[in-house]
Amino acid sequence: MISAYILINTEDGSENVFKSVKRLGEAFLVYGIYDIILKVQATSIDELKEIHLQLASVPNVRGTLTLIVNDSLDFAKRTLRCLACGSEMPLDAKYCGICGAKLLNV
Numbered sequence: 395m396i397s398a399y400i401l402i403n404t405e406d407g408s409e410n411v412f413k414s415v416k417r418l419g420e421a422f423l424v425y426g427i428y429d430i431i432l433k434v435q436a437t438s439i440d441e442l443k444e445i446h447l448q449l450a451s452v453p454n455v456r457g458t459l460t461l462i463v464n465d466s467l468d469f470a471k472r473t474l475r476c477l478a479c480g481s482e483m484p485l486d487a488k489y490c491g492i493c494g495a496k497l498l499n500v
């Protein structure tokens with residue numbers, strides 16, 4: 395599951411945009427450069443792209459910034475999680491011991 399926060403900048407009428415986008419995820423009206431924060435979950439990058447296409451069709455959306463949550467590093471367990479297969483590996487591992495994928499240490 396992919397979690398992401400989408401920051402939405404609107405033209406006038408952010409309340410109308412808010413009503414339209416809250417069906418896509420958990421939405422919050424905020425003050426600052428962005429007007430709405432939308433928390434979404436998707437099963438794939440393609441599904442996240444579909445959410446962006448739906449946002450693009452909402453009137454008065456000026457622009458967006460998407461922040462994808464990086465949950466591959468678990469500080470409490472002191473392990474890395476392989477994004478390819480989901481296996482947990484020690485922090486000093488360079489490659490996944492299960493699938494062989496290269497691990498990215500952030």
